[in-house]
Amino acid sequence: xxxxxxxxxxxxxxxxxxxxxxxxxxxxxxxxxxxxxxxxxxxxxxxxxxxxxxxxxxxxxxxxxxxxxxxxxxxxxxxxxxxxxxxxxxxxxxxxxxxxxxxxxxxxxxxxxxxxxxxxxxxxxxxxxxxxxxxxxxxxxxxxxxxxxxxxxxxxxxxxxxxxxxxxxxxxxxxxxxxxxxxxxxxxxxxxxxxxxxxxxxxxxxxxxxxxxxxxxxxxxxxxxxxxxxxxxxxxxxxxxxxxxxxxxxxxxxxxxxxxxxxxxxxxxxxxxxxxxxxxxxxxxxxxxxxxxx
Amino acid sequence: xxxxxxxxxxxxxxxxxxxxxxxxxxxxxxxxxxxxxxxxxxxxxxxxxxxxxxxxxxxxxxxxxxxxxxxxxxxxxxxxxxxxxxxxxxxxxxxxxxxxxxxxxxxxxxxxxxxxxxxxxxxxxxxxxxxxxxxxxxxxxxxxxxxxxxxxxxxxxxxxxxxxxxxxxxxxxxxxxxxxxxxxxxxxxxxxxxxxxxxxxxxxxxxxxxxxxxxxxxxxxxxxxxxxxxxxx
Ligand SMILES: Nc1ncnc2c1ncn2[C@@H]1O[C@H](COP(=O)(O)OP(=O)(O)OP(=O)(O)O)[C@@H](O)[C@H]1O
Ligand SMILES: [Mg+2]
Numbered sequence: 001x002x003x004x005x006x007x008x009x010x011x012x013x014x015x016x017x018x019x020x021x022x023x024x025x026x027x028x029x030x031x032x033x034x035x036x037x038x039x040x041x042x043x044x045x046x047x048x049x050x051x052x053x054x055x056x057x058x059x060x061x062x063x064x065x066x067x068x069x070x071x072x073x074x075x076x077x078x079x080x081x082x083x084x085x086x087x088x089x090x091x092x093x094x095x096x097x098x099x100x101x102x103x104x105x106x107x108x109x110x111x112x113x114x115x116x117x118x119x120x121x122x123x124x125x126x127x128x129x130x131x132x133x134x135x136x137x138x139x140x141x142x143x144x145x146x147x148x149x150x151x152x153x154x155x156x157x158x159x160x161x162x163x164x165x166x167x168x169x170x171x172x173x174x175x176x177x178x179x180x181x182x183x184x185x186x187x188x189x190x191x192x193x194x195x196x197x198x199x200x201x202x203x204x205x206x207x208x209x210x211x212x213x214x215x216x217x218x219x220x221x222x223x224x225x226x227x228x229x230x231x232x233x234x235x236x237x238x239x240x241x242x243x244x245x246x247x248x249x250x251x252x253x254x255x256x257x258x259x260x261x262x263x264x265x266x267x268x269x270x271x272x273x274x275x276x277x278x279x280x281x282x283x284x285x286x287x288x289x290x291x292x293x294x
Numbered sequence: 295x296x297x298x299x300x301x302x303x304x305x306x307x308x309x310x311x312x313x314x315x316x317x318x319x320x321x322x323x324x325x326x327x328x329x330x331x332x333x334x335x336x337x338x339x340x341x342x343x344x345x346x347x348x349x350x351x352x353x354x355x356x357x358x359x360x361x362x363x364x365x366x367x368x369x370x371x372x373x374x375x376x377x378x379x380x381x382x383x384x385x386x387x388x389x390x391x392x393x394x395x396x397x398x399x400x401x402x403x404x405x406x407x408x409x410x411x412x413x414x415x416x417x418x419x420x421x422x423x424x425x426x427x428x429x430x431x432x433x434x435x436x437x438x439x440x441x442x443x444x445x446x447x448x449x450x451x452x453x454x455x456x457x458x459x460x461x462x463x464x465x466x467x468x469x470x471x472x473x474x475x476x477x478x479x480x481x482x483x484x485x486x487x488x489x490x491x492x493x494x495x496x497x498x499x500x501x502x503x504x505x506x507x508x509x510x511x512x513x514x515x516x517x518x519x520x521x522x523x524x525x526x527x
Contacts, residue, residue, distance in 0.1 A: 007406065008399045063441035201383050204345055206373030207400045294347050294368065 010202045011195050011215055021187045025227025026234070028180045029274050032236035033267055035169040035176070042169075050155050055124050057132075059139065060119035060147045065070050072143035073118045079138060085130050089122040156222075168268040180274070181281050184224075188216060188285035201259040205291055213286040217279045224278025228271030236267075295321045295484055296342070296453065301351030303337055310349060312335055313508040319486065324479045326495045327488040329505030335488040336380055338505065339455050342486065343377045344368055366526065373401050376451030378459045380488075382442040384430035390417060391426045391492070394444045401449065416444045420468065420474070435462040443471060447478055454478060457488045472498065 013046055056150075061072045073091055080089035092100075124130060132150040139146045192199065199212060259267075296319040303312040311334045319325065325337050340346040341353065344360065353360050355371050376397075393415035395406070403409050403424050414426055420440040422428075430438055439462045446454060456475065460468035472494065479485045486503070488494065495502055502513040 006399045008388065008392050008395055010385065010396065010400070029416060077516070197383070198385055198387075201385065202400055204372060204377065205397045205400050206369045206371075206375075208369045211400065291365070294344060294365070 010198055010207070010216065011191075011210075013193075021183070022227040022230065024183055025180060025224055025274060025278065026072045026230035027096055028176050028183075029228045029231025029270060030234045030238075031231075032173045033174045033232050033270055034238060035172045036270070037172075037235060037239050037263075037267060038257065039166045039169040040259055040266075042098040042162050042166055044258055044260070044263075047241045049158050049162075053127065055126055057122050057124065057130070057151060058149045059120040059122070060117045061120075061143060061145050062115065062147075063145045064115070068119050069145070072145055073120060075142035076120055076139055076146055076239055079142065080120070083135075085125050087123045087125055089120060092121060168270065177277065180277065184220060184278050184281040185285045187223075188220065188282045189289070191216065191219075192286065192289050199290075200293065203290065209290045212290060213283050216282045216286045219280035221279035224275030225271055227278075228274035231274075232267065232270050295319055296357060297350075297352070297354040297449050297466035298341070299352040301341065301353060302388055303334075303341060303346065303467070304349045305337075311508055312341075312505075312510075315351070315510045317503060317510060317512060319484050321452075322479065324481050324485045324500045325477075325487070326498070326500055326502045327505070328490070328492070328495060328502055329487055331490070333505040334508060335505060336457055338510075339377075339486070339488060342453070342455050343375050344372050373397075374452040376446035376449060376454045378439075378442045378446045378454075378456035378484075380461075382438045384438060384441060384445070386430055387478045389427045390422060390430060390433070390441050393430065393441060394448050397445060397449050397471070413448060415445070416448060417441070420444050420471070436464070436467065439463060440467070440471070443474070447474070447483075450478070450481070450485060454483050454485045455488075457487070458490065459487060460489065460491065460494065468494070 059076055061069050061076065063069050063072070077089055079092060080086050094116060097119055101116075130150065132148065132152055136148045137148075139148060202212060298318075299316050301312065301315040302310045303315075304310045315338065327338065329335050330485070336347070341348055344355070348361070351361075356374060358367060358371060360368065360371070387416065388396065389474065391410060391413050395403075395409050395416060398409050399406070415441075417423065417426060420443060422437060422440055424443075425433060425437060430441065433441065439459065443456070443459055446456065459475075460471055463471065468491075476498075477486055488496065496516070499515050501515045504511045504513055
């Protein structure tokens with residue numbers, strides 16, 4: 001493949017079947033890089049969500065009778081604090097709850113008449129599973145009005161959604177690859193038929209299939225690399241623009257889209273993978289055509 | 295060196311245009327291949343330059359049975375065969391010199407400067423001294439023919455096949471080209487020349503492979519000794 005190139009090439013250097021190929025490959029690379037990049041970002045986001053959310057739980061106690069609420073809250077706190085999985089538990093003050101509600105209800109609108117439940121938040125030891133059902137039973141025994149929110153359901157649903165989206169983008173990448181292969185096969189065949197005569201002549205002069213295919217392999221490898229780099233650069237620009245645009249959006253709602261070093265390296269490998277794909281596909285298509293000659 | 299036994303040939307599903315062809319080409323032999331237009335001369339040559347598989351029979355090239363050999367064994371055999379095609383089949387994007395150099399480059403020749411000198415020498419010899427850098431499309435029919443001949447002989451092939459190699463040149467140039475073939479034959483190149491030119495066949499006093507109705511007949515050299523230069527082993 002890297003044999004010194006003779007000054008005499010059996011095919012003219014024209015672009016038959018190849019002129020727009022780098023552009024098509026660039027678009028395909030752009031789409032798959034975005035799919036892969038957003039898949040990675042979503043993966044990281046899910047990790048963040050599941051670790052942040054599953055490290056805490058909330059208990060709500062609501063009853064018209066304030067005294068009963070206070071009593072129940074005290075019992076709940078006692079139980080929580082006795083648990084080894086719980087690092088800390090605290091009862092949110094009315095002021096804190098009011099300030100949490102203000103963004104939704106507007107300042108000054110949280111009146112004393114508004115039935116505000118007692119809120120207890122508990123921080124959990126990271127990565128340690130808490131049996132929510134058993135805990136719920138235990139809490140109900142002392143505080144019948146307690147409602148436990150382990151965030152588990154919320155996290156589970158988010159994770160399910162994110163896994164579905166990741167699978168979909170994986171599928172999209174596979175489809176894009178298959179389409180790219182088909183386009184390269186078309187382009188190779190176009191070049192083959194544009195130069196059928198020359199190929200037949202050198203075949204009859206005793207050129208090996210590998211020598212004939214080498215011309216195509218080198219050319220399509222370059223097409224693939226050009227397109228791959230172009231598409232990746234465009235995708236990176238898109239990701240950066242997206243990052244800048246979303247950076248200042250509500251902090252709690254849209255966790256930061258970040259990529260780690262390995263993921264960035266993986267994206268960097270895309271042009272090489274694309275040019276390899278392009279080269280191998282062209283080689284296969286050429287050999288398939290040559291095998292029809294004696 | 296080349297052996298055909300009961301060889302048949304057909305294009306696609308058509309009926310056989312060559313039937314039961316049997317002959318042997320000894321190393322260093324010289325034959326004319328004759329027959330009316332459409333008799334199958336070019337078709338037989340296609341079998342001889344390994345462009346087409348026979349529909350039946352046995353073919354053997356340089357002691358390799360090509361009916362049972364793998365496809366991968368053929369390029370090496372082809373590199374020992376030089377062909378002057380009836381339609382020349384030159385590469386349009388290359389200059390005359392590059393066309394002549396091509397077979398050797400494909401065969402792996404790396405000393406391109408020397409090869410270029412040899413190619414120019416050969417082109418001068420066939421009267422194309424002024425056309426080294428010309429593209430085939432700018433050449434006349436006869437010039438193309440001489441270029442095609444130069445390309446076929448540059449590698450001193452073991453087997454030289456020429457399809458009507460003197461059809462487009464004047465008698466004087468025809469003589470000169472035939473002389474080139476004879477000289478190559480003298481140094482051991484087995485030669486088969488397809489032609490219509492009966493007077494040339496008579497003049498050269500070489501054995502004749504005559505195609506008629508799809509069958510091949512071998513007519514030995516007349517032996518009038520006027521020109522005993524060819525066909526000697
Ligand atoms: N590629 C092909 N497909 C189908 N039939 C073909 C093909 N090439 C040649 N033929 C047929 O085979 C027969 C022999 O053709 P061929 O070219 O071998 O004759 P030839 O003796 O070389 O004639 P000429 O002297 O005119 O060159 C002809 O009837 C021709 O129509
Ligand atoms: Mg013919």
